[in-house]
Amino acid sequence: MKRIFAVSLSVLALALAGQAVPGDMSVKVRRDLTDADRVRVESVTRPTADFTRTEQFEAMQAGAATSIEDPDRRAFSHVSFNLRPEDEMRFRLGNSLFRKLWVAAPSSTQASDGLGPFYNARSCEDCHKDDGRGHPPEGAADATSMFLRLARGPNSAAEKQALQEHLVVNFPDPVYGRQLQDKAVPGLAAEGQMTIRYETVPFIFPDGSKVDLRKPTYSATDLRYGLLGMDTTVSARVTPAMIGLGLVEAIADDDLKANADPDDRDHDGISGRLQMVTDSKGRLRIGRFGWKAENAAIRDQTAHAFSGDIGISTPDMPDPNGDCTLAETDCLARPNGEQKRLGKGEAPETVVSLVTFYAQHLAPPARRQSGFPDILEGKKLFYQSGCVACHRPKYVTSREWPEPSLRFQLIWPYSDFLLHDMGDGLADSQSVGEASGKEWRTPPLWGIGLTKIVSRLEFFLHDGRARTLEEAILWHGGEATRARANYADLTGDDRQKLIAFLESL
Ligand code: HEC
Ligand code: HEC
Incomplete structure (x- = not known):
């Protein structure tokens, strides 16, 4: 897993000096940022090593879009907090079309x-x-x-x-x-x-x-x-x-490319790959x-x-x-x-664009209890177990994203959005584009702790086979075998703390 923050400034300077062609997959630095911004962004998105207190802005896991409403049944249905008031009508119309029963x-x-x-x-x-x-x-x-x-x-x-x-x-x-x-x-x-x-x-x-x-x-x-x-x-x-899908869409391509390490050059056993798909306008883009x-x-x-x-x-x-x-x-x-x-x-067009707008602006909830000692302990165990190699904590979304409420936000989705071989246990034999039957995209984890409150039921993984967060972790295989083993090796108390951290997301 190559991390953008590990890219040294001299490499940055080299890449900026030159041969960077738009769409060139070898370019791994943020081209939407000025040099000064890039230094700031790298500093705020560097994984923390201090688990004694919460990080700055950590509780607001979707930046200014985060919902601070009560974490109740409606917790996933709130509009991005920073959406301009004049756009709220579009969100509401989109919502009614999302609910509309077709006949x-x-x-x-x-x-x-x-x-x-x-x-x-x-x-x-x-x-x-x-x-x-x-x-x-x-x-x-x-x-x-x-x-x-x-x-x-x-x-x-x-x-x-x-x-x-x-x-x-x-x-x-x-x-x-x-x-x-x-x-x-x-x-x-x-x-x-x-x-x-x-x-x-x-x-x-x-x-x-x-x-x-x-x-x-x-x-x-x-x-x-x-x-x-x-x-x-x-x-x-x-x-x-x-929740949070518009922010995921606004993550810079260059960040996702920097996450990828298809040949596992850093020999950590983890080789995330980009999914590449043709979009409806015929352009080759990163699938997310x-x-x-x-x-x-x-x-x-x-x-x-x-x-x-x-x-x-x-x-x-x-x-x-x-x-x-x-x-x-x-x-x-x-x-x-x-x-x-x-x-x-x-x-027709108006319906599709309103529903799309709605889907782009559902706010992830604020973290609960993110500063409690057990949760901070659990967070440390999450990092130490190697979960963050795929569940990458944070990003700053593209500075050039057209929609202002989604632009340049510090967000914490806990995903690299790459394809990983997750082993035979999770595999089906169906390939999808670049993804083999064994490969799945790392899902974002924000909001996962509210699953039971919002949906009443709690099921995880691509086919809902896991009935608890712990079962979801125990299904991890393939590139995540070591992370699962690290989790399994923890004491029962520590396992509970790691789960409590997930529940606080
Ligand atoms: C029959 C159930 C079903 C219906 C109806 C449905 N979806 Fe989905 N939706 C899914 C499933 C399942 C996935 C995951 C798809 C996959 O991985 O192949 C998904 C994925 C998505 C995603 C991507 C989410 C992510 O985290 O990547 C979006 C956006 C979405 N749906 C929007 C919509 C919209 C808008 C509609 C109505 C036009 C809709 N869905 C109707 C079942 C449904
Ligand atoms: C090699 C990359 C990788 C590592 C390392 C990894 N995960 Fe995952 N994680 C994934 C992928 C991919 C999935 C989706 C698998 C599926 O649905 O079949 C997933 C799914 C999950 C889910 C369920 C999410 C959902 O929406 O249903 C949880 C919870 C989770 N991981 C937690 C962890 C924890 C905790 C660790 C560390 C002990 C960890 N993961 C390590 C890639 C990884």
């Missing part, structure tokens, strides 16, 4: 129709409940906030090339498309259902104590159009929380969103969600049939909800 076409409420024909949920909010994370199904009718992505690798020279050129991240199942939709509009039966089987795997700590982990196996059942393709893989994804970092921009993730999750077309993804494939002729034959007079797409 099947044709309908008398023409501005809301176009749902499906196949879909997983009728609104963004159905999955991102209270803007918090989702969970694996608790009962048969409860699979909404989690679904199976379907994909296969390339099987021709042309497909290999498209993948190499980052034009696609993988290829859909020939019949079922990119994800299994377990719901459909009236008169059409759903594609199938997600079935999960859990098996208990005990984890024994060096001190003899034991935790039972649950290892899931996923399958697609009740399939309407026959079997999945021979080489189709399934990958389960649970809904992440919506989703469990595989497969989307570069919140807008792109939004358009994909409208299309794949709800079956609503947008100017960015104009097919009104959503994820129906040519083989699903009964789906293709259904009416759609496009209204020429309202603009292109079942959700």
